[in-house]
Amino acid sequence: MSRGKVILSLRNITKSFTEDSKTLKVIDGISVDIGEEFVAILGPSGCGKTTLLRIIAGLEKPDGGEIIFTSKDARIGFVFQFPTLLPWMSVLENVALPLRVNGLSWQEAKERARKYLSLVGLASFEDFYPRELSGGMRQRVNLARALAIEPVLLLMDEPFSALDPLTAESLRSEVLDLWLWGVTSVRTILMVTHSVDEAILMADRVIVLTARPAKIAGIVDINLPRPRDRRSADFQALEDKVYELISS
Numbered sequence: 001m002s003r004g005k006v007i008l009s010l011r012n013i014t015k016s017f018t019e020d021s022k023t024l025k026v027i028d029g030i031s032v033d034i035g036e037e038f039v040a041i042l043g044p045s046g047c048g049k050t051t052l053l054r055i056i057a058g059l060e061k062p063d064g065g066e067i068i069f070t071s072k073d074a075r076i077g078f079v080f081q082f083p084t085l086l087p088w089m090s091v092l093e094n095v096a097l098p099l100r101v102n103g104l105s106w107q108e109a110k111e112r113a114r115k116y117l118s119l120v121g122l123a124s125f126e127d128f129y130p131r132e133l134s135g136g137m138r139q140r141v142n143l144a145r146a147l148a149i150e151p152v153l154l155l156m157d158e159p160f161s162a163l164d165p166l167t168a169e170s171l172r173s174e175v176l177d178l179w180l181w182g183v184t185s186v187r188t189i190l191m192v193t194h195s196v197d198e199a200i201l202m203a204d205r206v207i208v209l210t211a212r213p214a215k216i217a218g219i220v221d222i223n224l225p226r227p228r229d230r231r232s233a234d235f236q237a238l239e240d241k242v243y244e245l246i247s248s
């Protein structure tokens, strides 16, 4: 059961890729309702997690099935594993550019960009260039750029996996705080991860996918209060449950 009102329904999504006349079935009938919640998607390497996110984002077309956005405003933000910033543009311009493309004037776009840079703690770095920033700061810019389009749904594809452990940990709690405090437009987060720990630490529900072609192996509800304690017996019991599904 999704939490809050359903904002996105996936109905029997299927997808294959054909290369050199060989067909690779990647997604094999995924159906799930997603509400106003934080959902983590876990699954073996190469099972089709990124493909599923790309299908939801409209970057890839499914072969079959339906994606239904119930909200009239279906704006989607996307945070990739590696920040895709333009090296010749400043931090401010990188965040402002998609807004400009969406029809805002440069002045409006820059004002909005400043707001989101400040939310991710980069207010004083707007004139820096991507090469002058650490990996964690670049990922913050990436996040600000995704948030600045004021999406209802935020898709994140392994957003913390290229960062050192300490930076990853602080960015995880910042993302969670921004979402929990409701200071952005984001109501729903869908995050692909390889980490069971990260999924249970952050999400309301964890969707476990099977090996390719991906089907849903099971969905685990994470009803732990936040901030969560990794050392608690409840956390560890949930880890066991998720690992069981992964190896089933």
Ligand SMILES: Nc1ncnc2c1ncn2[C@@H]1O[C@H](COP(=O)(O)OP(=O)(O)OP(=O)(O)O)[C@@H](O)[C@H]1O
Pocket: 017, 018, 019, 024, 026, 043, 044, 045, 046, 047, 048, 049, 050, 051, 052, 212
């Ligand atoms: N555009 C494409 N053309 C052909 N094959 C593709 C394409 N995109 C993905 N694939 C293949 O589909 C399969 C699933 O890829 P996908 O990136 O969705 O998996 P993943 O679960 O996100 O992987 P990982 O955990 O390693 O990040 C892989 O075998 C990949 O090589």
